[in-house]
Amino acid sequence: MRPVTKIATGFVLAFGALRINGFDLLLDPVGWALCASGASALRRTVDDPFSRVGLAAVTMVWTSLVIMATYFVDEDRPLMDSPVGHMMGVAGTVGALITVWLAADAVIRRIRFCGDVSRAGLLDVLRWAVAGLGALGVPAGYGYADPGVVLPIVWFAALVALIVVLYRAARLPCLSEEWEPAAV
Numbered sequence: 001m002r003p004v005t006k007i008a009t010g011f012v013l014a015f016g017a018l019r020i021n022g023f024d025l026l027l028d029p030v031g032w033a034l035c036a037s038g039a040s041a042l043r044r045t046v047d048d049p050f051s052r053v054g055l056a057a058v059t060m061v062w063t064s065l066v067i068m069a070t071y072f073v074d075e076d077r078p079l080m081d082s083p084v085g086h087m088m089g090v091a092g093t094v095g096a097l098i099t100v101w102l103a104a105d106a107v108i109r110r111i112r113f114c115g116d117v118s119r120a121g122l123l124d125v126l127r128w129a130v131a132g133l134g135a136l137g138v139p140a141g142y143g144y145a146d147p148g149v150v151l152p153i154v155w156f157a158a159l160v161a162l163i164v165v166l167y168r169a170a171r172l173p174c175l176s177e178e179w180e181p182a183a184v
Contacts, residue, residue, distance in 0.1 A: 004175045006038030007103055008166035010057070014064075014096060015159060028064035028092075032057045035103065041177045042106070049106035056099040063092050090138070097134045101127055104162065107169060114174035123165055129158035 001009070013031025036057035043050040070085045104127035112120040133155035139145045173179055 002170040002175070003038040003041035003177060004107060004166055004170035006034045006041070007053075007107075008163050008170065010034030010036075010038065011100065011103075011159070011163050011166070014060070027068075029061045029068070032060040032064055032099070035099065036061065039103070039106070042110070042175065044180070049102070049109050053099065053102045053106050056095065056102050060092070060095050060099050063088065063095050067092050093134070093138055097131050100134075100159075100162070101131045104130075104166075107166065107175065110174050111169060111172060114172065116169075116172065116174075119165065119169060123162065123169075126158055126162040126165060130155065130162055133158060 010031040010033070013026045013034065014028045015031075016026045018026050036054045039050045039053035039057060042048075043054060045051075067085070067088045070088055104123050108120045108123050108127070111123075133151060136147065137151055137155060140147045140151065169175060
């Protein structure tokens with residue numbers, strides 16, 4: 001599997017939900033681990049943007065595991081009724097948005113460097129839409145605002161579009177494991 005395909009598939013697993021009795025069968029830690037694996041394959045140096053993506057994704061693996069453990073500790077109570085669950089829910093949401101931002105930024109930088117300016121521009125708009133609309137939705141998710149039905153639908157559409165563009169960009173030579181920047 002190509003590295004950017006791993007990242008996009010990781011987003012599908014992390015943001016998708018297939019619930020049975022309240023338990024999400026699409027395990028978020030597995031999705032974030034796929035993102036970390038894809039970012040690791042694209043990392044060229046320690047200060048490469050894909051290093052930050054890998055670190056954020058690994059952090060989300062552990063955050064997701066804590067959220068899952070919180071779910072199993074007290075199955076009778078909703079996650080947000082527990083103080084630890086509430087804090088971890090906020091951390092998981094904010095961390096997911098940051099990880100998406102960093103992943104899109106790393107891909108944008110790489111493909112812009114290779115000359116694909118139009119795809120980089122599209123990804124830039126989509127990452128702003130996903131992160132911005134997601135940030136607007138955080139207070140609504142905790143009952144502090146009522147944005148209606150439009151905000152989640154537009155956010156979901158932007159996320160799906162971002163994932164599709166990542167899948168399509170995965171075949172670019174500059175996003176392969178073998179690619180190295182030209183020596184100057």
